[in-house]
Amino acid sequence: MNVQPWGPQYPQQQGQQDAQLGMRAGHTDRERAVDVLKAAYAEGRLSADEYGQRFEAVQRAKTYGQLAYLVSDLPVGPAPTPMLVPMAAVAPVPPPYFPPARPRTNPLAVTSLVLGLLCLPSFGMTAVPAVVTGHLAKGQLRQSREEGDGMATAGLVFGWLSVAFWLLMLIGMAGSG
Known part of the structure; x- marks a missing residue:
């Protein structure tokens, strides 16, 4: 063999x-x-x-x-x-690069900002909803890892400014009449 x-x-x-x-x-x-x-x-x-x-x-x-x-x-x-x-x-093949995922933006913060920006064209009709959603968003942001703190703050500022403006207008109209 x-x-x-x-x-x-x-x-x-x-x-x-x-x-x-x-x-x-x-x-x-x-x-x-x-x-x-x-x-x-x-x-x-x-x-x-x-x-x-x-x-x-x-x-x-x-x-x-x-x-x-x-x-x-x-x-x-x-x-x-x-x-x-x-x-x-053989050098090991590195895993594909995926950029780190961005945290999600809080939807109530976005809503508050949009409603706050709409206060002027809507003659203050969206001011109270902007303030309410802004405060709800701030509460959720304290408990979660979401983004949107600046949007919620801007919505609150526009909402409260609109409420103050319309209150002053009502007081001024009541005092002059």
Whole structure:
């Protein structure tokens, strides 16, 4: 029986390298392995029989591990092929960068600001709702991690200014009449 230093099976590896060696090989990967065999035959490292046996085994190989095992005792040349690079030598791929999520803006703060801005065109009709939603928003903002404190404050200021303006107008009209 002919004992070969190489074979169609690769030795068992550990961890991530196992996953890489078990990956399916493509035509290009087999061509790279054949190139290594050709170079080794041309340099006198392989006999014609051994080259022929390994060539046939490369054509039957299904995984990177099988290809790597067939050329494992041969020099690869100046540029290592991807199937022969150990996983420890490959830099890990960093996870995709996702910017940190911004906190949500409190909807009552937005409502308060909009109602406060609408006080002038609506002749003060939205002043009281602007004040109420502004105070509710401030209460919610103290308990949550939401944004919108400035909006709630602006809604309160516009709302209270509108209430004060219309109260002064009513007092002035009552005093003159």
